[in-house]
Amino acid sequence: MSKYKYNCLNPIAKVGLKLFSEDYAKIEDMKEADAVLVRSASMLEMELPENIAAIARAGAGVNNIPLDKCAGDGVVVFNTPGANANGVKELVIAGLMLASRNIVGGINWVQTVKEEKDVAKLVEKGKAKFAGKEIEGKKLGVIGLGAIGVLVANAANRLGMEVYGCDPYISVEHAWNLSRDIISVKSKEDIYKECDYITLHVPLLEDTRKMINKETLSKCKDGVVILNFARDLLVNDEDMEEALKSGKVASYVTDFPNEKTAGMEGVIAIPHLGASTEESEDNCAVMAVKQIKDYLEHGIIKNSVNYPDCDAGTFAQGTRVTINHKNIPNMLTQFTGVFSAENINIANLINKSKGDYAYTVIDVEGSINSGIAEKLKTINGVLRVRTLS
């Protein structure tokens, strides 16, 4: 019988699933699963069975997962930072071109004349109405300089654009990767004021929700192009419609069409294809599966969005107890007290915290009785205890 069971809420690339050994079984019913792999399926309204210890989002955005609820239930949620960034970057560059040259209009028009006699002549005659602009020399504002934003900024800069970037929380790693040619601005106001094109690469959070709205659009240049390859709710659709009608916005390129924007005049709607490449899907699947395996087999946490990362090292012998708990005083004293009461020597102990939650790994030599885990579970603030042996 398999030691671990996992459930996939979306199709996950085979190259990732192949990394699961014979210790793992893929099951259709989430009720029995130890781990769940997901892409864009919404888990917000789902009842999560108690046995689920981990969820891996094969992708970046985690707004489809109830992160706080999961943390409170001791469920570690992972994502795969950067694994699909190149795929998205390439489509953003395509989006810049689609908005600047009337490629879609032109292609559609050719189809309307394809049965005519002298297509080549008609094309030459009719092409003028699809003339566009070049992006070279224009100003691009990148809001959010994470894995995708940095790649977009650098690529647009190489294409001859003058690039402004804004990210008050930029990580050291991403700052290192940002070309020195990018003009780093402290406030988004500078981007709104200066840029001909604005591209969004921030997560959907309370403070980014509907960040593009009547007020922010009014600060933009007339004829600005907005690109949204991040999440639809970053933009107020009603305000966008008004801005497109008035010409304030020349074009809105979105990878997240909805009932409102799919048929809206001036919108270039792409069916969420940013990460839909073989390479991105493979990268995400591999990273997600490795993280799930490391967690289930060794208690290692890497790239979690609701628990601290914790490299406890490979679990090889003896017993490892992992504890997901609230980040409150006195927890370690109580944990070690349970072991010392049984006269068990702790060989190694790691404790990490992130916000309201913490994670402790305790290694002991030899085996322990199940009563230890039961006692740990009764400590106020303990959310989940796993025993690896």
Ligand SMILES: NC(=O)c1ccc[n+]([C@@H]2O[C@H](COP(=O)([O-])OP(=O)(O)OC[C@H]3O[C@@H](n4cnc5c(N)ncnc54)[C@H](O)[C@@H]3O)[C@@H](O)[C@H]2O)c1
């Ligand atoms: N279209 C797609 O298929 C696709 C694929 C991947 C990611 N995404 C979306 O793109 C988003 C970004 O992805 P990523 O991989 O670059 O993530 P990331 O976490 O590497 O980067 C996000 C960046 O946004 C910054 N940020 C957060 N709040 C901000 C704010 N208020 N103002 C400015 N910057 C802010 C963060 O500091 C971080 O650097 C994801 O959250 C997801 O919603 C879409």
Ligand SMILES: O=C(O)CC[C@@H](O)C(=O)O
């Ligand atoms: O899984 C996908 O296809 C899209 C993923 C993307 O939206 C993300 O946030 O990583």
